[in-house]
Every structure is written in C-alpha cells, then in structure tokens.
Amino acid sequence: MKPIVRNSLLSLLVIIFSFSVFVVTSQVEAQDTIQQAYLVGLIEDHQSEPIVGADVILQDADSGEDLAATETESDGRFALPIPPQIPAAMSVQIERAHFENVEMRLQVSSIEHLERGESLTLSRVTLERKITPAFWVAAMVFLVVLVLIATGLFHNTLATLIGVTLVFGFSYLGSLVDDGLFIFDFERSLQYVDWNVIFLIMGMMIVIAVVEDTGIFQWLAFVAYRLSQGRAYVLLPILMLFTGVASAFLDNVTTMLLMTPITVQIALAMGINPLALLIPEVMASNVIGVSTLVGTPTNILIGSFAEISFNDFLINLTPGVLIAFAGLVVYSALIYRQDLRDADKPSEMLMERLAERGKIEDAENLKKAGIVFAGMIVLFVLGEQFHLLPAVTALMGATTLLVWIRPDIEAMIEAVDWTTLVFFLALFITVGAIQEVGLISIIAGVVGRLVGESIVLAMIGITVFSAVLSTVIANIPFTAAMLPVVAFLSRTVPGAESKMLFYCLSVGSAMGGNGSLIGASANMVTAGIADSAGYPISYGYFLKKGFPALLITVALALIWLLIHFL
Amino acid sequence: MSGIVCAIRGGPTSKPTISRAIALAKETKKVLHFLYIVNLDFLAYTESSRVRVIKEEMHEMGDFIVLAAQEKAENQGVEAQGAVRDGTVAEGIIEFSQEIEADYVVLGSPRAEHEENVFTRERFESFVAMVEKESGAKVVLSEIERS
Numbered sequence: 001m002k003p004i005v006r007n008s009l010l011s012l013l014v015i016i017f018s019f020s021v022f023v024v025t026s027q028v029e030a031q032d033t034i035q036q037a038y039l040v041g042l043i044e045d046h047q048s049e050p051i052v053g054a055d056v057i058l059q060d061a062d063s064g065e066d067l068a069a070t071e072t073e074s075d076g077r078f079a080l081p082i083p084p085q086i087p088a089a090m091s092v093q094i095e096r097a098h099f100e101n102v103e104m105r106l107q108v109s110s111i112e113h114l115e116r117g118e119s120l121t122l123s124r125v126t127l128e129r130k131i132t133p134a135f136w137v138a139a140m141v142f143l144v145v146l147v148l149i150a151t152g153l154f155h156n157t158l159a160t161l162i163g164v165t166l167v168f169g170f171s172y173l174g175s176l177v178d179d180g181l182f183i184f185d186f187e188r189s190l191q192y193v194d195w196n197v198i199f200l201i202m203g204m205m206i207v208i209a210v211v212e213d214t215g216i217f218q219w220l221a222f223v224a225y226r227l228s229q230g231r232a233y234v235l236l237p238i239l240m241l242f243t244g245v246a247s248a249f250l251d252n253v254t255t256m257l258l259m260t261p262i263t264v265q266i267a268l269a270m271g272i273n274p275l276a277l278l279i280p281e282v283m284a285s286n287v288i289g290v291s292t293l294v295g296t297p298t299n300i301l302i303g304s305f306a307e308i309s310f311n312d313f314l315i316n317l318t319p320g321v322l323i324a325f326a327g328l329v330v331y332s333a334l335i336y337r338q339d340l341r342d343a344d345k346p347s348e349m350l351m352e353r354l355a356e357r358g359k360i361e362d363a364e365n366l367k368k369a370g371i372v373f374a375g376m377i378v379l380f381v382l383g384e385q386f387h388l389l390p391a392v393t394a395l396m397g398a399t400t401l402l403v404w405i406r407p408d409i410e411a412m413i414e415a416v417d418w419t420t421l422v423f424f425l426a427l428f429i430t431v432g433a434i435q436e437v438g439l440i441s442i443i444a445g446v447v448g449r450l451v452g453e454s455i456v457l458a459m460i461g462i463t464v465f466s467a468v469l470s471t472v473i474a475n476i477p478f479t480a481a482m483l484p485v486v487a488f489l490s491r492t493v494p495g496a497e498s499k500m501l502f503y504c505l506s507v508g509s510a511m512g513g514n515g516s517l518i519g520a521s522a523n524m525v526t527a528g529i530a531d532s533a534g535y536p537i538s539y540g541y542f543l544k545k546g547f548p549a550l551l552i553t554v555a556l557a558l559i560w561l562l563i564h565f566l
Numbered sequence: 567m568s569g570i571v572c573a574i575r576g577g578p579t580s581k582p583t584i585s586r587a588i589a590l591a592k593e594t595k596k597v598l599h600f601l602y603i604v605n606l607d608f609l610a611y612t613e614s615s616r617v618r619v620i621k622e623e624m625h626e627m628g629d630f631i632v633l634a635a636q637e638k639a640e641n642q643g644v645e646a647q648g649a650v651r652d653g654t655v656a657e658g659i660i661e662f663s664q665e666i667e668a669d670y671v672v673l674g675s676p677r678a679e680h681e682e683n684v685f686t687r688e689r690f691e692s693f694v695a696m697v698e699k700e701s702g703a704k705v706v707l708s709e710i711e712r713s
C-alpha cells in the first residue's frame with residue numbers, strides 16, 4: 001500500500017474512532033443527565049445574604065457515612081448530586097466557618113422522591129452567625145489598620161499590608177493553635193478583591209500620566225486669570241470651577257499637585273494671599289470630584305459594588321454637586337473677601353513669566369489625549385448599553401494613548417501608583433476579613449434597627465455619619481467597609497431600592513474630606529506645597545475654613561438627594 | 567564669584583529676610599543671590615509616583631518666588647540673581663554658598679520648633695556655625711519674626 005493511501009486510511013480511522021467515542025460519550029452523559037437527581041437549595045444568613053462556600057454534605061443518617069458533598073456558589077445556591085444507591089435514612093450537614101453548623105434529616109417522602117430519580121429542592125436554609133475568636137481578631141486588625149493610617153505612623157499601603165499579614169497569620173498559623181482563629185484562606189480572600197476597581201484606577205492613572213505632561217493645568221490656570229481680567233473675585237470661582245471639573249475626571253491629588261504651584265504663582269503676581277485661592281480650590285476639588293464615577297476612589301468603589309453606572313452618577317448626583325458647589329463659591333468669596341480685595345496691580349515682570357508658563361507644552365499630544373479622553377467619556381456614558389465595564393474603557397483608553405502617543409513606556413509604568421493599587425488589594429482583603437467573620441453584618445443590623453423603616457432617616461444618617469467620620473478617618477477604608485452596610489439598608493429600608501443610600505455615602509465620604517486637613521490626601525498635598533511657598537496651612541486653620549464648608553456643601557447635596565429621590 | 571546668599575522660602579516670614587539681604591547688598595555693593603530649595607517631603611502624604619512632574623512644577627514655583635524677590639531688590643536698585651536647588655534646606659544653603667564662594671549668608675529665624683525641614687532652635691546655632699566654617703561666609707540673621 002502506498003504511504004499516502006495508508007496515511008489517509010489511518011486518518012480516516014482516527015476520525016471515525018474519535019467520532020464514535022464522542023457519540024458514545026455524549027449518549028452516556030445524556031443518560032447520566034437524565035438519570036442524575038440533585039438535591040438543590042439556597043443558604044443565606046439572617047440578613048438574607050447568600051452564604052458562599054458553605055460545605056453541604058449528604059450523609060447516611062444511620063452510619064454517618066458521607067454520600068456526596070458540594071459547596072455553595074456565589075449566589076448561595078448548591079446542587080448536590082444524589083448517588084445511585086440511596087439509603088433508607090439520609091441527612092444533610094451544612095458547615096461554614098463563622099456560622100453554626102446545621103443538620104437536617106430528610107423526610108421519608110423526600111427520600112422516596114429522590115429514589116424515583118427526581119431532583120428535590122430544599123427550603124431556604126438560614127445559618128446563624130457564630131462569634132469566634134477570629135471575629136475579635138479581624139475587628140482588631142481592621143481597627144489597627146485605621147489607626148495606623150490616621151496617625152500616619154505607617155504609609156497607607158504598608159498599614160493595609162500589615163493588616164493582610166495579620167489576617168493570614170492568624171488564619172494559617174493561629175488556627176494551628178485554635179481552630180477558632182481561622183478567618184479565611186487565601187483563595188477565599190481573593191473573592192473580596194474588586195478587580196474592576198483595580199483596573200479602572202490603573203487605566204485612569206496612565207491616562208493622567210499622559211495628560212499631565214501636556215501643560216494643560218498650567219494653561220487652564222492662566223486662562224482663568226485672563227478670563228478674570230485680573231479681578232480676584234472673578235478669578236476665584238473660575239479657578240474653583242476649572243479645578244473641580246478637572247477633579248471630576250482625574251484624581252483629586254494629581255489635580256491639586258499640578259494646580260497648586262501655578263495658583264501660588266498667580267496669587268503672588270496679583271499680591272493675594274495664596275491661601276485665599278488654594279483652600280477654595282481644594283474644597284472645590286473634593287466637592288465636584290463626587291459628580292462622576294471616576295472622580296474619586298470612593299465613587300469608583302461605590303459604582304463597582306452597587307453597579308452604579310457613569311450615567312447614574314451624572315443624573316442622580318451631578319445636579320446636587322453643582323448646587324453644593326454654588327454654595328461653596330459663595331462661602332469662599334465671603335470668608336476670603338478681605339484677601340481678594342487686597343489684590344494689587346499685577347507685576348508686569350511676574351505676569352510675563354506667568355504667560356510663558358501658561359502655554360500648552362505639547363499641543364500635539366494634548367490633541368490626541370483630548371480625542372481619546374472624549375472617546376472614553378462617550379464609552380463611559382454609552383458603555384452600560386452593551387455591558388462595557390468602566391475598567392475596560394479605562395484600559396482601552398490608556399492603551400490607545402500609549403500606542404498613539406508612544407511615550408516613554410517606562411515613564412508611563414512608573415507613573416502608575418503601584419503602591420495605591422497594592423493599597424486597594426490589601427484593603428479589600430482586610431475589609432473582606434471583617435465581612436467574613438460577620439462584623440459588617442452586625443453593624444448593618446445595628447444601623448438597620450436605628451433607622452428603622454424611615455428612608456429619610458437612613459439618607460440623613462448615612463450622609464452625616466460618613467461625612468463626620470471622613471474628617472477623622474481615611475475615607476477609602478471607611479467607604480469600603482460601609483458598602484455592605486449600605487447594601488443591607490438598601491434591601492431592608494422601604495423605598496431604598498433605587499440605590500439612593502449609595503449616593504448619600506458618596507456625598508458624605510467625599511465631601512467629608514473638607515472637614516479637616518487630614519480628611520483628604522488632596523488637602524495634605526495642597527498644604528505641603530503651600531508650606532513650601534511660605535504659606536503654611538495648620539490643622540486649626542483648615543478646620544476653621546473647611547468644616548463650615550463641609551456643613552454647607554453636604555447639606556445642599558443632601559437636600560438635592562432628598563428632593564430627587566423622595 | 568562672590569556675593570550674598572539669601573535663602574528664602576516665600577511668604578510673609580521671608581519678607582524680613584529679603585529686606586535684610588537687600589539692605590546688606592546696598593551696604594556692601596555685593597551681588598545678591600536669592601536661593602530657593604525644593605523639598606518634596608510633602609509627597610509622603612500621598613501615594614503619588616509623579617515625582618518628576620511635581621519636581622518640575624516645584625522648580626517653576628521656586629523660580630517664581632525667587633523672581634519676585636529679585637524684582638523687589640531691583641526696584642531698590644540692587645542687582646540680584648536667583649537660584650533653585652533640590653534637597654534639604656541645610657545642605658542646599660551650604661553647597662550653594664560654597665559654589666559661589668559667598669561672603670555673607672542671610673538667614674531667617676527658626677519658624678517652628680516641630681518642623682523637620684526647617685531649623686529647630688537647637689540646630690540653628692550649630693548650623694550657623696557650620697555654614698560659617700564650611701563656606702567661609704559670615705552669617706547674617708534677619709530680625710526674628712514669629713508667626
């Protein structure tokens with residue numbers, strides 16, 4: 001036989017054999033599918049939250065022998081395959097760390113049902129929380145992380161990494177001594193990480209790194225000066241607006257890092273105390289930043305958790321933010337009226353220097369960045385129609401910019417704040433630990449009892465509580481911890497289904513940053529640069545100017561939310 | 567090269583220092599050099615990795631602060647130059663003084679006891695002695711003004 005014929009026959013045989021195996025296997029699988037009966041069910045906690053990863057074991061009730069086992073999925077559901085040989089008595093054992101075990105004996109009628117090869121659905125099973133030593137450990141670790149961040153004893157990222165190390169240390173090593181110290185394993189901890197948040201922040205960081213090199217901020221500041229024609233009381237709202245709008249699309253810290261030095265120069269050229277412009281600017285940054293999904297890290301967290309889209313923020317929050325901003329402008333003009341009146345005739349030499357600085361440094365790249373950024377905004381707005389996640393839009397925009405502009409890729413990689421991304425990763429795990437042991441669930445229960453069934457009380461309570469707490473503790477961990485609490489209230493308080501409580505959290509946690517110098521990172525960097533220019537901003541000074549601003553802006557935004565949603 | 571080094575930080579607390587330096591330049595007929603040191607310690611407050619961009623902006627701000635001081639000196643008929651350097655204030659002043667072989671270094675007074683990037687009162691006297699020793703320049707202090 002010729003080799004070509006032999007090979008062809010061999011190939012044909014292989015194909016026929018493969019096809020036969022496929023057909024036979026499919027038939028066997030089909031038969032299995034037909035004959036296989038399942039015991040299905042749903043496991044929840046007492047707040048109707050699905051319990052993930054609970055072990056469901058079918059046992060021979062007489063011998064105690066395990067017959068089948070499975071785990072609950074992310075929606076709390078399970079499907080337990082029933083073995084071919086069914087004993088006369090069976091029970092279902094449900095086990096989950098941090099919950100009391102449950103054992104359910106199947107009724108005779110249920111067993112007969114299964115014997116006929118039919119699947120059986122169990123009634124919903126509610127597991128009761130169990131306070132273990134791990135509960136106290138996770139709570140203490142979270143508290144330690146908050147204190148380390150608040151006191152500045154350790155860098156935010158290091159503080160959360162210490163938290164993660166303690167959580168895993170107790171889970172893996174501590175549980176060798178006492179089982180009750182187990183919080184969760186590594187695999188389970190990763191389920192608490194919101195990758196949408198991580199990739200959205202990373203994508204936006206790359207976009208910002210490209211934009212910031214174009215000189216757009218310096219140009220904007222000088223345009224503000226030219227528009228004001230040297231009148232300080234006109235310059236103030238324009239600068240606040242420009243800074244705020246930039247903060248709505250870029251992160252507040254970067255905006256203030258780039259706006260503060262040029263603002264100081266404008267103020268010096270006009271003979272104004274720079275703080276009369278800087279404090280209102282950073283407050284505007286904190287207020288207007290809330291208006292979009294990408295404006296603040298807290299909004300990114302909230303948007304991803306509660307599936308609130310870019311459009312939802314624009315429709316439900318932006319009008320309220322603009323009202324709050326108007327109040328802030330009036331307040332700022334009032335408290336700095338004397339400084340604004342003191343403006344001198346600008347120095348010609350200094351103004352010439354400013355004019356040189358206020359030029360676009362890289363018009364070509366700015367044009368490209370503008371086109372890509374506009375495309376990103378369109379996708380942010382339209383993306384939800386075809387389930388395009390904001391994180392994907394941000395990554396697509398960042399990659400397009402990198403390909404089109406071809407900047408130094410190493411510089412771009414360096415521009416990504418990896419420490420921030422690690423901070424978020426570690427934060428998700430640390431907050432996940434207190435969720436896992438039930439602390440968040442208990443807090444949610446207490447808050448739920450406090451607000452009762454009053455949606456108004458819930459809205460006011462969440463807004464004020466988050467605003468006040470954000471003045472003293474870091475608002476990102478606070479917001480991350482509050483998300484499940486707000487989700488619980490959104491389910492239990494009548495009328496809260498339209499996610500309005502999440503907008504209250506957004507307003508409180510971000511605008512609360514105006515209440516104190518340490519309330520927002522943008523405040524701290526502004527103070528740092530102002531100090532370098534010889535205009536220190538003390539804690540007391542910021543509190544005096546910022547806290548009334550917090551009250552005004554939060555009150556106005558809250559009034560908007562109440563009118564809009566009720 | 568020789569002259570007077572006047573280390574400034576900007577703001578109201580630098581005004582007496584600038585005035586003293588201008589007066590000294592008039593007396594001695596020496597060239598006045600205003601010096602601003604860019605210090606990025608404040609970046610520790612944030613996770614920002616944009617050190618390069620921020621440094622450029624801080625240099626521009628320093629240039630501007632120095633330019634404003636130069637303008638003031640020139641309005642009073644004193645020739646003035648400006649320089650912006652990076653690093654700690656103490657090292658920056660000594661290095662620049664050595665570089666231009668300064669005759670005088672005009673300094674302000676300690677502003678706050680607790681700040682790390684300015685002189686504490688204890689360090690100030692030893693710093694003055696060190697500048698005089700290492701640069702050969704005489705240190706002139708402006709009037710003490712507490713804010």
